[in-house]
Amino acid sequence: MITFHEIADRVYLATEPMLRVNVTLVVGDGQALVIDTLSIDDHARQLLEGVRTVTPYPLTLVNTHHHFDHSFGNAVLSADGAPIWGHETAARHLRERGPVLQRGWYEEALPSDLAFADALGRVTIVPPGHTFHTESTLDVGGRAVTLRHLGLGHTDGDLVAEIPDAAVVVAGDLIEEGAAPGFGDAYPISWPDTLAGLLALVGPSTRVVPGHGTVVDLGFVRAQHDELTALSWLIREGHRDGADPAQVAAKASLTRFGERGLIEAQHAVTRGFLELDAAL
Ligand SMILES: [Zn+2]
Numbered sequence: 001m002i003t004f005h006e007i008a009d010r011v012y013l014a015t016e017p018m019l020r021v022n023v024t025l026v027v028g029d030g031q032a033l034v035i036d037t038l039s040i041d042d043h044a045r046q047l048l049e050g051v052r053t054v055t056p057y058p059l060t061l062v063n064t065h066h067h068f069d070h071s072f073g074n075a076v077l078s079a080d081g082a083p084i085w086g087h088e089t090a091a092r093h094l095r096e097r098g099p100v101l102q103r104g105w106y107e108e109a110l111p112s113d114l115a116f117a118d119a120l121g122r123v124t125i126v127p128p129g130h131t132f133h134t135e136s137t138l139d140v141g142g143r144a145v146t147l148r149h150l151g152l153g154h155t156d157g158d159l160v161a162e163i164p165d166a167a168v169v170v171a172g173d174l175i176e177e178g179a180a181p182g183f184g185d186a187y188p189i190s191w192p193d194t195l196a197g198l199l200a201l202v203g204p205s206t207r208v209v210p211g212h213g214t215v216v217d218l219g220f221v222r223a224q225h226d227e228l229t230a231l232s233w234l235i236r237e238g239h240r241d242g243a244d245p246a247q248v249a250a251k252a253s254l255t256r257f258g259e260r261g262l263i264e265a266q267h268a269v270t271r272g273f274l275e276l277d278a279a280l
Pocket residue numbers: 065067154173182211
C-alpha cells in the first residue's frame with residue numbers, strides 16, 4: 001500500500017518509493033480528487049488502497065502530463081468510471097501516440113528492470129476524457145481546484161493544479177526535487193517563462209508539490225527558475241556560436257546531478273537548439 005499523509009487541510013500526499021512520484025489527494029464533501037496515477041497496475045492498485053484508507057468518496061482523476069509515471073495508473077483508478085482530466089495536448093499524446101510511447105518506455109526500462117518493463121508494456125492506456133486549453137476549475141465537493149496550462153515546459157501539455165483554500169500548488173514535473181528536471185520531451189527555452197507563470201501562483205506560505213521528491217516552497221521554485229533561465233541562456237549562446245552540443249551540456253549546472261544530470265543537460269541542449277530553430 002502507498003501511504004498518504006496530510007500536508008494541508010484535507011490535502012494528502014503520497015510518494016511512490018521506486019521513482020519518488022508524488023500523488024496528491026484532495027478531499028471535499030462527498031468527493032475526492034487524485035492528481036497523478038503512477039505507472040503500472042500494481043503501483044496503481046497500491047495507490048487506490050492508500051486512497052481508500054483516507055476517503056470512501058467517488059474520485060475524479062487528474063494527470064499533470066502524459067508521461068507514464070503520471071498517467072499509466074488511469075486504467076486501474078478509473079475502473080469504476082472515474083472521470084480523468086488532463087491538458088488537451090497530454091490527452092492527445094496518449095490517444096494518438098500511446099502505444100508508440102509505451103513501446104519506448106518499455107525499451108528504456110528493459111535493461112535495468114525486466115519485471116517493471118514487462119508491467120509497463122501490459123498497461124492499458126486510458127487517455128483523459130476531460131480536457132481544457134488554458135484553464136478549468138473543478139468543484140471537488142465544494143472545494144475549488146484550478147487546473148492551468150502555463151505554457152511549454154517539461155512537455156507541451158503540462159498542467160499545474162492550484163488548491164487555493166489550502167495554499168497548495170501541484171506542479172507536476174515542471175518542478176523536480178532531488179534530481180535533475182527531465183528534458184527528454186522538454187522545451188528548454190520556453191520552460192523558464194512557464195515557471196514565471198507558476199511563480200505568480202506561489203506565495204511565501206504556499207506548499208508546492210513537485211512531480212518527484214519532497215514538498216518545496218517559493219525559494220525552491222525561484223531557485224529552479226533561476227537555474228533553468230541560466231541553462232536557457234547557455235543554450236542560446238551555444239546555438240549562436242555554433243558550439244558542439246556536448247560541450248555546451250558539459251557546462252550546465254545540471255551536471256551537479258552526476259551522470260543523470262549530464263544526460264538531461266544533453267537532452268536540454270539538443271531540444272533547445274531545435275526549439276531555437278523552430279523545429280520542435
Ligand atoms: Zn514527466
